[in-house]
Ligand SMILES: Nc1ncnc2c1ncn2[C@@H]1O[C@H](COP(=O)(O)OP(=O)(O)OP(=O)(O)O)[C@@H](O)[C@H]1O
């Protein structure tokens with residue numbers, strides 16, 4: 001990711017109210033060319049509202065958002081010439097065939113059916129001759145994805161695009177997004193499939209109740225949490241449990257010991273264990289799912305922050 005470039009998307013303190021309800025209180029993040037940005041958060045957090053504001057469908061009540069340096073609401077017509085968007089629940093005209101709808105989507109977006117379109121139809125194994133009303137949810141999503149991936153845009157926005165795809169098509173989706181990234185395109189991907197986000201996204205923004213609570217790379221976010229270590233040493237390591245940053249030291253039936261350690265105390269702990277002659281050691285960093293659960297299990301009723309319980 002080259003951050004020297006100007007961001008494709010720049011959001012600064014975006015706010016959106018529905019009546020008195022503040023759906024977006026404070027949303028700020030940037031997406032750069034050649035970057036896949038993962039946008040995650042629980043149901044109702046404000047992901048689709050943010051995206052609908054970016055598309056110029058909703059008008060913000062405060063803050064600013066620009067795409068290609070242009071205002072998302074005032075300049076939406078010009079922005080949309082270089083933008084592709086796929087929603088999670090795709091509406092299709094029931095009496096048109098998949099192929100006709102793909103071409104219609106392309107035309108509406110100012111593009112045309114190309115070799116790329118045929119390649120994508122093949123990749124996602126869609127039968128484009130069938131009427132849309134006969135399509136399953138996954139097939140409806142494929143229609144929108146094929147149109148988006150065969151559009152030559154500079155910025156691609158996907159709002160939970162894979163919820164109806166089987167694992168094979170999910171893989172084709174990931175492959176197609178990585179191809180966009182390689183071409184230097186910018187991608188905003190909202191998803192509940194955290195393994196997908198973990199695998200594909202360069203940076204991640206977590207939204208909660210209309211506010212961005214964390215932005216960064218997965219590695220940066222992992223620093224906020226603990227790593228689980230399983231090890232065996234020749235000499236006993238009795239001081240481990242009282243070392244700063246070490247938690248939950250447990251000796252298992254097989255003689256291996258496990259504990260968790262705060263990232264900022266890792267070095268001292270590793271030095272200590274090395275002095276006890278390590279036979280085996282395995283470290284498991286927290287997954288995005290662990291991080292996500294940590295955020296959302298911490299609501300008003302439970303004390304303590306996200307960082308270290
Ligand atoms: N048109 C609307 N009028 C009133 N409230 C709305 C409207 N659109 C969204 N909301 C509310 O704004 C909040 C954010 O909704 P949004 O659809 O952005 O959530 P989301 O993060 O996309 O959730 P999900 O993961 O379920 O897709 C929700 O509380 C929702 O009920």
Ligand SMILES: [Mg+2]
Nearest residue numbers: 047048049159
């Ligand atoms: Mg949504």
